[in-house]
Amino acid sequence: MGTALRERRDEEAVRLFLQIQGKTESPPELEMLAHLKKTYGLESAKQLMHAFACFGCFYCKQGRETCPQCEGRGMREENIVCEGCIGMGLSRCGFCNGTGWIALGCIPAGFQVEVLLLRTKIAMERCKEILNKKMIRPTAKNPTHCFQTYAQHLLELDGIMGVFEETLVNAKSLVKSDHHLGDYISKVVCQGVKVAADCEKRRQKMVQWIIQSNRFAVDAKNMNPEEQDLARARVEFYEDLAHREKFVDTSLEHPFLNQAFQKFIGKN
Numbered sequence: 529m530g531t532a533l534r535e536r537r538d539e540e541a542v543r544l545f546l547q548i549q550g551k552t553e554s555p556p557e558l559e560m561l562a563h564l565k566k567t568y569g570l571e572s573a574k575q576l577m578h579a580f581a582c583f584g585c586f587y588c589k590q591g592r593e594t595c596p597q598c599e600g601r602g603m604r605e606e607n608i609v610c611e612g613c614i615g616m617g618l619s620r621c622g623f624c625n626g627t628g629w630i631a632l633g634c635i636p637a638g639f640q641v642e643v644l645l646l647r648t649k650i651a652m653e654r655c656k657e658i659l660n661k662k663m664i665r666p667t668a669k670n671p672t673h674c675f676q677t678y679a680q681h682l683l684e685l686d687g688i689m690g691v692f693e694e695t696l697v698n699a700k701s702l703v704k705s706d707h708h709l710g711d712y713i714s715k716v717v718c719q720g721v722k723v724a725a726d727c728e729k730r731r732q733k734m735v736q737w738i739i740q741s742n743r744f745a746v747d748a749k750n751m752n753p754e755e756q757d758l759a760r761a762r763v764e765f766y767e768d769l770a771h772r773e774k775f776v777d778t779s780l781e782h783p784f785l786n787q788a789f790q791k792f793i794g795k796n
């Protein structure tokens with residue numbers, strides 16, 4: 529495992545670690561991290577935590593799977609947008625909550641606090657990047673491209689929000705196993721929820737821009753009547769979605785975050 533870490537083969541290091549575990553006289557799970565630092569050094573231990581944190585989910589590709597309700601078409605019938613995936617054709621993976629990373633429960637207990645904190649940190653940095661990304665407002669010139677860009681951005685934000693939701697949901701039990709980190713974890717949870725609220729704001733903006741780009745498509749001269757009908761159906765669908773509470777009853781809803789927005793920042 530040491531060689532794999534040195535050679536930056538992170539995924540392999542995780543697999544090797546899991547193979548070693550249980551075979552040799554391993555220390556108890558909760559003492560594993562301390563043991564790792566002592567045996568392989570601090571840097572290698574940190575690298576292994578990072579490898580665990582970013583280990584890909586076994587069941588999906590980057591947090592998404594084909595929507596079972598529309599089989600990936602985004603439409604249930606002709607000109608009826610699929611409610612489940614809000615017309616994206618992709619729904620959130622239930623195993624990783626859309627994060628694209630293996631569920632926390634699959635990670636050795638002794639690493640979970642570290643991994644959770646690390647994931648939140650990675651998500652914060654990623655979020656800064658995503659929210660700072662320059663988005664071009666909807667234009668009449670290329671409405672289809674605009675729509676696709678906003679839809680992709682929406683899904684990207686959803687994945688990041690999944691990380692903050694995982695932190696929120698798991699924090700309580702992890703604080704129990706690691707009392708001295710309690711205040712710190714609570715602070716991290718709070719920061720995560722605040723950033724998630726910014727993501728939610730951006731998602732709402734994307735819905736507005738999706739509506740506008742489809743309005744442009746309805747009026748576009750170079751679109752055929754079928755494409756215009758589809759755009760019209762989308763305008764209607766997303767207008768309705770914009771009036772509803774934060775993606776409720778769709779696969780883009782984050783129920784725990786929605787509750788937390790109210791509790792942590794008084795927003796609903």
Ligand SMILES: [Zn+2]
Pocket residue numbers: 595596597598599600601602603610611612613614615616617618
């Ligand atoms: Zn669908």
Ligand SMILES: [Zn+2]
Pocket residue numbers: 585586587588589591592621622623624625626627628629
């Ligand atoms: Zn997954």
